[in-house]
Structure formats: structure tokens, C-alpha cells
Amino acid sequence: MADEFDVIVVGTGAGGGTLAHTLAPSGKQILLLERGTFLKKELENWDAEPVFVDGRYISSDTWYDGDGTPFQPQVHYFVGGATKLYGAALYRLRPEDFGEIQHVDGVSPAWPMSYDEFEPWYTKAEWLYQVHGSHGEDPTEGHCSKQYPWPPVSHEPRIQQISDSLQRAGYHPFHAPCGILLDEADRAASTCIRCATCDGYACLVHAKADAEVIAVRPLLSQPNMTLLLNSEVVRLEIDPSGRTVTGVVVDHGPDGKEEIYRASIVVLAAGAANTAKILLRSASEACPNGLANGSDQVGRNYMFHLSKAVSGFGEDVNETVFQKTLGINDFYLAGDGREYPLGNIQMLGKSSAGAMKGEEPHLTKLVPHWGLEEAARHAVDWWLTTEDLPKPDNRVTVEEDGNIRLAYTSSNEAEAEGLYKEMRKVLNHVGLAKHHVLHKSFYMSMNIPLAGCAHQAGTCRFGTDPATSVLDVNCKAHEVDNLYVADTSFFPSIGAVNPGLTAMANAIRVGEHIAERLGASATGGAWANSPRVGSGGHPATAISVPR
Ligand SMILES: Cc1cc2nc3c(=O)[nH]c(=O)nc-3n(C[C@H](O)[C@H](O)[C@H](O)COP(=O)(O)OP(=O)(O)OC[C@H]3O[C@@H](n4cnc5c(N)ncnc54)[C@H](O)[C@@H]3O)c2cc1C
Numbered sequence: 222m223a224d225e226f227d228v229i230v231v232g233t234g235a236g237g238g239t240l241a242h243t244l245a246p247s248g249k250q251i252l253l254l255e256r257g258t259f260l261k262k263e264l265e266n267w268d269a270e271p272v273f274v275d276g277r278y279i280s281s282d283t284w285y286d287g288d289g290t291p292f293q294p295q296v297h298y299f300v301g302g303a304t305k306l307y308g309a310a311l312y313r314l315r316p317e318d319f320g321e322i323q324h325v326d327g328v329s330p331a332w333p334m335s336y337d338e339f340e341p342w343y344t345k346a347e348w349l350y351q352v353h354g355s356h357g358e359d360p361t362e363g364h365c366s367k368q369y370p371w372p373p374v375s376h377e378p379r380i381q382q383i384s385d386s387l388q389r390a391g392y393h394p395f396h397a398p399c400g401i402l403l404d405e406a407d408r409a410a411s412t413c414i415r416c417a418t419c420d421g422y423a424c425l426v427h428a429k430a431d432a433e434v435i436a437v438r439p440l441l442s443q444p445n446m447t448l449l450l451n452s453e454v455v456r457l458e459i460d461p462s463g464r465t466v467t468g469v470v471v472d473h474g475p476d477g478k479e480e481i482y483r484a485s486i487v488v489l490a491a492g493a494a495n496t497a498k499i500l501l502r503s504a505s506e507a508c509p510n511g512l513a514n515g516s517d518q519v520g521r522n523y524m525f526h527l528s529k530a531v532s533g534f535g536e537d538v539n540e541t542v543f544q545k546t547l548g549i550n551d552f553y554l555a556g557d558g559r560e561y562p563l564g565n566i567q568m569l570g571k572s573s574a575g576a577m578k579g580e581e582p583h584l585t586k587l588v589p590h591w592g593l594e595e596a597a598r599h600a601v602d603w604w605l606t607t608e609d610l611p612k613p614d615n616r617v618t619v620e621e622d623g624n625i626r627l628a629y630t631s632s633n634e635a636e637a638e639g640l641y642k643e644m645r646k647v648l649n650h651v652g653l654a655k656h657h658v659l660h661k662s663f664y665m666s667m668n669i670p671l672a673g674c675a676h677q678a679g680t681c682r683f684g685t686d687p688a689t690s691v692l693d694v695n696c697k698a699h700e701v702d703n704l705y706v707a708d709t710s711f712f713p714s715i716g717a718v719n720p721g722l723t724a725m726a727n728a729i730r731v732g733e734h735i736a737e738r739l740g741a742s743a744t745g746g747a748w749a750n751s752p753r754v755g756s757g758g759h760p761a762t763a764i765s766v767p768r
Pocket of ligand 1: 232233235237295297299302306307308311420421454491492493496499675677707708710719720721722
């Protein structure tokens with residue numbers, strides 16, 4: 222292994238994995254540091270009870286809330302990061318999300334870039350992550366320079382029925398963008414078997430377009446790439462001027478020892494909470510409040526969405542297997558009688574008795590003629606997302622024991638309630654309110670909402686003013702010459718769609734910038750591994766996945 226690298230990337234998830242993938246063709250020596258290991262392919266990947274009841278893939282970390290109460294955060298430390306368990310719903314933010322938006326509890330701030338400026342990287346990310354969808358169906362979408370590489374995943378009969386019924390009622394349902402390795406025209410060539418285990422599960426056959434499968438695995442044989450597992454970055458070392466990172470300090474676990482790695486450029490992509498933690502723990506004489514933190518912004522403005530999972534239980538059995546094919550953005554923006562935006566509605570992975578166990582023990586009382594098995598057969602499952610605001614006091618700090626403290630108070634609850642009311646109307650239209658509509662927590666074994674930090678973002682926001690942001694427009698720390706951040710920390714606001722695609726797009730953007738800075742080309746990166754397009758927009762081959 223080389224002693225010194227051109228670039229060290231910390232974290233292999235949506236941000237770090239994608240950035241490494243972008244930089245790899247430059248030929249520069251790249252070290253990827255990952256605190257976890259590869260997520261094992263095992264039957265439990267697809268088994269609801271170990272996944273949702275036992276929390277098999279959740280880290281054993283302890284974090285504290287603002288009052289100091291400990292909780293177990295829903296974080297996942299594997300190659301691929303949170304994308305190993307994600308639902309692969311790969312949405313773009315709306316153009317309006319890049320500007321200021323007035324919400325019931327305040328203003329969601331503008332980004333230092335417009336949607337149109339950011340758009341080229343959305344297209345690159347959609348092609349890299351093999352997104353299936355149909356640009357042009359959702360009226361709230363911004364422009365796209367290229368159609369999705371794959372046609373949308375087709376609705377199964379029950380979902381098609383719901384879509385038709387919504388359309389007749391004047392709604393604008395659209396095919397949701399899905400990152401899966403599916404070829405509906407040629408099942409034999411398809412890795413995805415279209416099962417019900419995308420959302421919250423790891424994919425046993427590696428057919429989910431996650432950061433391990435798409436970004437990191439294809440790099441493993443490249444001579445300029447080094448991946449170190451079980452390598453938790455604990456702090457960065459800085460020169461006396463406070464402007465140059467000189468070392469990345471890594472804890473290799475109980476049996477290992479601390480090592481220091483060096484590179485010309487260091488990129489943090491450990492996830493919004495852990496990236497802030499690393500910077501805060503890197504305080505030194507040169508930067509007593511933490512690295513890159515002269516503005517006192519590191520760790521602040523934490524956002525994670527107001528999210529609600531809702532199951533509608535109708536008379537009809539819902540035989541759908543892959544349920545995540547439909548979205549509704551009719552309430553995303555203000556207007557049409559709405560003073561404020563409410564958010565996005567999309568479908569969840571199909572619930573199962575195993576996933577409901579422990580989560581809805583009262584369900585059998587409410588529908589005594591159904592057991593959990595039967596209730597799950599009738600359920601149609603939805604996911605509601607409302608934007609929360611970046612508030613300075615919603616912040617990550619580090620406790621004396623080295624663990625994260627996450628102080629958080631929600632905003633825009635009235636909007637979330639408004640979206641839920643609209644959801645009930647939707648359910649009425651599609652005949653799913655006949656029995657019961659139940660709130661349910663997606664993370665059934667965890668009752669602390671703060672623990673559901675799947676969509677964490679905002680702790681090192683980018684901007685043009687060093688007094689109010691941590692990163693500049695290229696996601697380089699304002700105060701440090703060789704330090705970048707490429708995970709969801711950079712979000713100045715979070716919008717109301719899932720953050721994954723925006724993190725991936727931004728990582729490609731930052732990766733290209735770093736390649737240029739190093740005098741290299743990254744043009745092979747995102748595009749070279751994109752599927753080839755045959756006639757009709759179908760890639761001729763899916764990316765092959767080494768075992
Ligand atoms: C269950 C679930 C479902 C989701 N569904 C969707 C969805 O459908 N669509 C969507 O867009 N988004 C979804 N998300 C969110 C999405 O996965 C995240 O927004 C995205 O992965 C964030 O990317 P990131 O690079 O910031 O962090 P991550 O992808 O989490 O990557 C962080 C990486 O850093 C590593 N790491 C952490 N600390 C250290 C350290 N100190 N040293 C070294 N390595 C470290 C971690 O192990 C991890 O590999 C979901 C998330 C979850 C958990």
C-alpha cells in the first residue's frame with residue numbers, strides 16, 4: 222500500500238462511494254476509509270424479523286438527544302453506507318427547493334446554485350445509478366437534459382388501479398424514480414427479481430443500485446484504489462496555520478491500532494452527523510472550536526424530514542409485490558388554495574406480517590377478524606415527507622464520552638399534518654379508508670423519532686458566506702485549503718424528497734472539481750460505467766456485479 226495518497230475519501234456511501242467512483246479514472250492514488258465492512262449476503266437480508274424487529278444491520282452506536290437521554294440511532298456502517306438499506310427512491314429536488322421557500326414556521330434558505338446549474342449532475346447520477354422513471358410525468362419537476370436511462374418500473378395491477386383512480390379524481394400521480402437493476406423487457410438479463418424487499422432491506426442478489434454495487438465494487442480491481450475496512454476516522458490533524466489537513470487519524474478497531482494516513486486532499490463523507498463529529502473532534506490550538514468551524518456552523522442546522530408511514534387497509538387484498546412505483550407531488554408546493562408547501566407522497570415497500578410485528582400490536586384489536594398476516598395482505602403502504610427547516614439549535618455536538626449528542630426540535634408540523642389530511646382524502650378516493658388508516662413507524666422497534674435519522678443532512682452547509690456556511694460552492698471548507706465534504710452535510714435546505722440522488726449528484730460534481738484541481742480528468746467516471754443505451758432507452762447490459 223502507498224504511504225501517501227492523492228486523495229483520501231472517508232466513507233463509502235452515497236457521497237463518498239460516488240465521489241471515489243468519479244475520481245477513479247483520473248489515475249490518482251485514492252484511499253477509501255470505511256469504518257464498517259461489506260454487508261454480508263445472507264438469507265437474513267430479506268427476512269423482515271431480523272431486519273425490522275432485531276435491527277440486525279443497525280449500528281450499536283449510542284447517541285444522546287438534547288436532554289442527554291441515550292438512544293440507538295438508525296445508522297448503518299457498511300460499504301455503501303445508508304444506501305445498503307435504502308429504498309432507492311431516487312428523486313431530484315424541485316427547482317423551487319434551490320430558492321427560498323416560505324414555510325409555516327420560517328424560510329427554507331436558498332442554495333448558492335440554481336436548479337439549472339445543478340441539473341447536469343442530476344442527469345449523470347441518474348445514469349450512473351440506473352434510475353428507472355419518466356421525466357415529464359410529474360408537473361412539479363424541473364427541466365432535465367436527458368431522459369432516465371431506463372423506462373419506469375411498471376405498476377402492478379392494484380397500483381395501476383390506484384393511479385387510474387387518482388387521475389380520474391384530478392390528481393397527478395407519476396411513476397416514481399427507482400434505482401434498481403431491473404430489465405422488464407428481458408427478465409433473463411435482469412438482476413432484480415422485483416421482490417418486496419427494497420425498502421429498509423439489503424438486497425441479497427445485489428440488484429439494488431446502492432453505492433457499494435454501483436460505485437465501490439467496480440473500483441476494487443483498479444490499481445490506484447485502496448479500500449480499508451474497519452477503519453474509523455476519529456480526527457484530522459492540521460498544520461499550525463489551521464489551513465492544511467496533514468493527517469487522517471484512523472482507529473482500526475479493538476484489535477488494531479491508531480494509524481495516520483496522509484494525502485494532498487481529504488474528503489469527508491461519513492454522513493451528516495459523523496462528518497460533523499470528526500470535524501468537532503479535530504479541534505486543536507489552530508482551531509479550538511473544531512476544524513473548519515470559525516463560523517461555529519459545524520454541526521448546526523441538522524435536518525432529517527418530517528416523515529410518516531401510513532398504511533391503508535381496504536377490503537381488497539393487495540397482491541402487489543414491488544409497491545414503490547407511484548408518487549404524488551400535488552401538494553409539494555404552495556398554491557391551489559394552500560398557503561404553504563406540504564410535501565411529497567410516495568409508496569413504501571410492501572409491508573409484511575414480520576415487518577408489522579411489534580410495530581402494530583394494536584392492529585389485531587382494531588381489525589379482530591384479521592391477524593397480522595391478513596392485515597399485511599390488505600395493506601397499501603405510503604410514505605409522507607414534509608420539509609423541516611435548518612435551525613441553528615438543531616445540532617450535533619460531541620459528548621465527553623466521544624458520542625454524538627443530537628439536539629433537535631421539529632418545525633413545520635402543521636404542514637406535515639396538512640399532508641396527512643390530504644393523504645386521507647387520497648385514500649378515500651382509492652377506497653382505502655374503509656377500514657382503518659394507521660400511523661405507523663417505519664422503524665418499528667425504535668420509538669424515538671430522533672433515532673430515525675435516515676435522511677440526516679445539513680451539518681456543514683455550503684454557501685458563499687464563510688460567516689454562515691462551512692463549505693464554499695465546491696464543497697471545500699472555507700477555512701481549509703485541502704478539505705472537502707461530500708455527503709448530505711452540505712445541504713442548506715432539504716426539500717421534501719429523499720436526499721440520496723442529490724448527494725450522489727453533488728458527489729460527482731465535487732469529484733469532477735477535485736480531478737480538475739489535481740490536473741486530471743474524471744470524464745470516464747460517472748459516464749464510463751453508465752449502462753449503454755439500446756433502442757427504446759433500454760441499456761443493453763446491466764452492470765455486472767462481482768461476488
Ligand atoms: C432505511 C433507509 C431508507 C432510505 N431510503 C432512501 C430512499 O429511498 N431514497 C433516498 O434518496 N434516500 C434514502 N435514504 C437516505 C440515503 O440512504 C442517504 O441520504 C444517503 O445514503 C446519505 O449519503 P451519505 O454519503 O451522506 O451517508 P452514507 O450513505 O450513510 O455514508 C456514510 C459512510 O460513512 C461511513 N462512516 C461513518 N463514520 C465514519 C468514520 N468515522 N470513519 C470512516 N467511515 C465512516 C459509514 O459507514 C458509511 O459508509 C434511506 C436511508 C435509510 C437508512
